[in-house]
Amino acid sequence: MSDDPIKRDGLRDRFWEKVPLKNLAPKEWEALCDGCGKCCLNKLEDPDTGEVAFTRVACRLLDNETCRCGQYDIRLQFVPECVHLTPQNISKVAYWMPSTCAYRLVYEGKPLYDWHPLISGTAQTVHDAGQSVRGWTVPEFEVPEEEWEDHIIEDL
Ligand code: SF4
Numbered sequence: 001m002s003d004d005p006i007k008r009d010g011l012r013d014r015f016w017e018k019v020p021l022k023n024l025a026p027k028e029w030e031a032l033c034d035g036c037g038k039c040c041l042n043k044l045e046d047p048d049t050g051e052v053a054f055t056r057v058a059c060r061l062l063d064n065e066t067c068r069c070g071q072y073d074i075r076l077q078f079v080p081e082c083v084h085l086t087p088q089n090i091s092k093v094a095y096w097m098p099s100t101c102a103y104r105l106v107y108e109g110k111p112l113y114d115w116h117p118l119i120s121g122t123a124q125t126v127h128d129a130g131q132s133v134r135g136w137t138v139p140e141f142e143v144p145e146e147e148w149e150d151h152i153i154e155d156l
């Protein structure tokens with residue numbers, strides 16, 4: 001799995017199907033991320049209905065090619081509103097996560113997709129399945145916030 005920046009070796013077999021999220025080892029929790037980058041897209045939330053719409057306007061720190069945060073360790077210095085997903089806050093956060101997000105899927109009792117690196121054995125399948133943001137985002141510094149609604153993605 002040398003193409004995968006997330007370490008997924010030495011984990012319990014299909015741990016996400018057997019172990020409650022709150023009991024996952026930190027390494028297992030990290031390995032649940034599919035690396036899609038979708039959660040780093042800016043969202044618009046309807047204040048009346050609470051409905052969340054994703055846009056293709058990406059956080060300023062998102063790398064459009066790797067689909068990773070460019071400054072993960074110090075990201076809060078630049079993006080204080082970035083949410084650190086944990087087993088403790090998943091219940092409050094899941095509703096606005098992308099529908100394919102592995103954390104949301106497991107939280108909702110749904111299976112992972114077969115393109116997830118934990119199933120396929122390679123991170124490349126996320127890109128091959130068209131499930132990552134690779135190549136189609138626009139950086140937020142190029143789009144004023146009042147124009148984000150022109151970049152809404154219907155289905156994510
Ligand atoms: S949407 Fe979920 S699975 Fe995808 S990068 Fe974000 S946390 Fe990871």
Ligand code: SF4
Pocket residue numbers: 039040041059060061062063068069070071072075076079082083
């Ligand atoms: S700061 Fe990094 S992890 Fe947070 S939304 Fe931006 S790119 Fe994603």
